[in-house]
Amino acid sequence: xxxxxxxxxxxxxxxxxxxxxxxxxxxxxxxxxxxxxxxxxxxxxxxxxxxxxxxxxxxxxxxxxxxxxxxxxxxxxxxxxxxxxxxxxxxxxxxxxxxxxxxxxxxxxxxxxxxxxxxxxxxxxxxxxxxxxxxxxxxxxxxxxxxxxxxxxxxxxxxx
Amino acid sequence: xxxxxxxxxxxxxxxxxxxxxxxxxxxxxxxxxxxxxxxxxxxxxxxxxxxxxxxxxxxxxxxxxxxxxxxxxxxxxxxxxxxxxxxxxxxxxxxxxxxxxxxxxxxxxxxxxxxxxxxxxxxxxxxxxxxxxxxxxxxxxxxxxxxxxxxxxxxxxxxxxxxxxxxxxxxxxxxxx
Numbered sequence: 424x425x426x427x428x429x430x431x432x433x434x435x436x437x438x439x440x441x442x443x444x445x446x447x448x449x450x451x452x453x454x455x456x457x458x459x460x461x462x463x464x465x466x467x468x469x470x471x472x473x474x475x476x477x478x479x480x481x482x483x484x485x486x487x488x489x490x491x492x493x494x495x496x497x498x499x500x501x502x503x504x505x506x507x508x509x510x511x512x513x514x515x516x517x518x519x520x521x522x523x524x525x526x527x528x529x530x531x532x533x534x535x536x537x538x539x540x541x542x543x544x545x546x547x548x549x550x551x552x553x554x555x556x557x558x559x560x561x562x563x564x565x566x567x568x569x570x571x572x573x574x575x576x577x578x579x580x581x582x583x
Numbered sequence: 584x585x586x587x588x589x590x591x592x593x594x595x596x597x598x599x600x601x602x603x604x605x606x607x608x609x610x611x612x613x614x615x616x617x618x619x620x621x622x623x624x625x626x627x628x629x630x631x632x633x634x635x636x637x638x639x640x641x642x643x644x645x646x647x648x649x650x651x652x653x654x655x656x657x658x659x660x661x662x663x664x665x666x667x668x669x670x671x672x673x674x675x676x677x678x679x680x681x682x683x684x685x686x687x688x689x690x691x692x693x694x695x696x697x698x699x700x701x702x703x704x705x706x707x708x709x710x711x712x713x714x715x716x717x718x719x720x721x722x723x724x725x726x727x728x729x730x731x732x733x734x735x736x737x738x739x740x741x742x743x744x745x746x747x748x749x750x751x752x753x754x755x756x757x758x759x760x
Contacts, residue, residue: 444759447758490661544718
C-alpha cells in the first residue's frame with residue numbers, strides 16, 4: 424500500500440497568484456488528493472472549481488473556531504471548502520482535499536476536505552453537480568492572492 | 584481522512600514500540616529534512632486515566648496553540664488551548680484497546696508556522712468514547728528536527744508510534760501553474 428498515492432504535480436509559488444490550476448490530469452487513477460500549505464494576502468475563504476466550470480457546486484461545513492462549533496452550507500459557482508476567515512496571512516492554512524471518482528462520466532463529483540489554520544479547523548463535504556470527468560482543478564481564494572512560498576501538491580490514488 | 588493518510592505514499596522513518604516497562608515520553612530525533620511532510624500514526628494507551636498526550640516539536644512546550652472539535656459519545660464540544668494533544672486510551676477503558684491517531688505535518692522544514700492536522704479516536708466498550716479533530720500550531724521559525732511525545736504518567740505496553748516522511752513530486756504530464 425505504500426505506493427497507493429502517486430505524486431502528479433507540485434508547485435511552490437515564487438510570486439503571488441490569484442489562483443493555482445492543475446491541468447492535463449490523466450484519467451488513470453481512482454481518486455485525486457490535493458495537499459496545500461497556504462499563506463494568503465487576506466483573511467478569506469478557499470474555493471475549488473473543476474474543468475474551469477462556473478456551474479453548480481454545493482458544500483456542507485463543520486467548523487471549530489475558538490470555543491465554538493458551527494455547521495452551515497454553501498452553494499454557488501465554486502465549491503467553498505472553508506468558511507469565512509479560514510485562509511490566514513500567517514502561513515498556517517493547511518488542507519487535504521480528497522476528490523472521489525474524478526474520472527467517472529456517470530456520477531457527480533464528491534469532495535471531502537480537512538483544513539486547519541490559526542483561525543480554526545473545518546471538515547467539508549462538497550459536490551460538483553456535473554458528471555464530466557475532471558481534467559483540471561482550480562484553487563482560488565475568495566479575495567486576494569496566494570502568497571509566495573505557498574505550496575500545492577496533487578496526488579493520484581490507486582485502488583487496484 | 585486518517586485512513587487516507589495511512590495509504591499515502593510515504594517512507595518509514597522510525598517505529599517505536601513501548602515495552603512492558605512503559606515510557607513517559609517517546610522521541611523521534613534527527614528527523615531528515617528531505618521530505619515534504621511528516622505523518623505520525625499512533626496507537627496509544629496509558630497506565631492512568633489521562634485521555635490525552637502531548638506533542639512537543641523540537642522538545643518545546645512554547646509557541647503551541649490548538650483548536651479542537653470533539654465528540655464524547657453524548658455531546659459535541661469545541662475548545663482552544665496552548666498545547667497539541669491527541670487522544671490516548673485511559674487505563675479504565677476496555678482492556679486491550681488503544682486510541683488511534685493520525686498527525687499530518689506539511690512543510691515541516693520551512694520557516695513558517697507549522698500546522699498539525701490531527702484526527703484521533705479512543706476505543707472503549709461504553710457510551711463514553713471520544714472522537715477528536717484538532718488543528719495544532721507551532722508558531723516557531725525553526726524546522727522540525729525532532730518530535731517528543733509525552734504523557735503525564737506512562738504509555739502502556741503495546742502502544743506504538745510510527746513516523747513517516749511524505750514525498751510529493753511529478754508524473755511528467757500533469758501541469759500546475
